[in-house]
Amino acid sequence: MSLKATVIGTVFIDCKGFARDIYIPTGRNLGSIRFVHGGVGRNVAENLARMGVPTRFVSSVDATGLGQEVIERLRRTNADTQYVGAAEREGMGMWLAVLDHAGDLAGSISQMPDLGTMERIVAEHGDTIVRESSHLLLELDLNATISKRVLELAEKHGKPVYGIPGNLEVVLGHPELMRSLSCFICNHVEAERLLGVPVHELDEAAQKEAMLAYLQRSGLRSLVVTLGADGSVYASADTGEFGRQTVFPVNVQDTSGAGDAFFSGAAMGLMRGLPLRDAVVCGTKVAGWTIESPENNCERLGELLAQDEAIRALLPDSV
Secondary structure, three states: OOOOEEEEOOOEEEEEEEEOOOOOOOOOOOEEEEEEEEOHHHHHHHHHHHOOOOEEEEEEEEOOHHHHHHHHHHHHOOOEEEEEEEEOOOOOEEEEEEEOOOOOEEEEEEEOOOOHHHHHHHHHHHHHHHHOOOEEEEEOOOOHHHHHHHHHHHHHHOOOEEEEOOOOHHHHHOHHHHHHOOEEEEEHHHHHHHHOOOHHHOOHHHHHHHHHHHHHHHOOOEEEEEOHHHOEEEEEOOOOOEEEEOOOOOOOOOOOOHHHHHHHHHHHHHHOOOOHHHHHHHHHHHHHHHHOOOOOOOOOHHHHHHHOHHHHHHOOOOO
């Protein structure tokens, strides 16, 4: 089957405050404020589409001009929005974020959308959506009903699923979901909650032991943990491989979209047949370009992929 990725996840509108000087949590901070399109699922869908991956997005937006604006932006990247439903209220979430003078996240508050519209779409059209997909990219912390149904359909149709967390509520409450995933990608804070150890503080031997042990007991096939400026570590249950990927130099503007971007790039590599160790190179590159962008997505992503020597060496026939 030809490549056709389906992303199932949320849409958010992000309100981001950028501190001009050193951020003082209890004080008044001068800076700038921007509203941008966000949401884990939406960010991933736009990233994949900009990388030339045929992408379908399953989600919900508000039945307002702003909701239509979200859909139109995705359509301009050639993403399929057939299964993005319009809700009368709370079809989209909101994220309030404060970034310090270095562009790093200093604090945030999330308001989740009402997932009823998305749940109905999955219930009514899920079988068709999954059957027509080559790969699924699932924001796991939607609700247990959506995640379980998507994973059941993926198993029925033999489709690989790559998982990304939201707030870990569903993942921690239903650890059995992990055994249905081909790969799960999270940051070191989330990994500590899953593995029970501070992955970022361990030496490489201890990281390998902790990650492979988690793969064995959870049934998950592969795990990638991002470590911020320290890069990422990855492990595969199928091969027993463990490795580390360093970051590439970047000029930081906004780090808040980096995790979604890393996931997007790594998933793109896996979908195009790369082994895990090479897929994380793609993830690292995409995250770096996104960090240099003032939005949650890098609008030059396709162009930068095509120009990058490392990516061209890994994917000579795809960029």
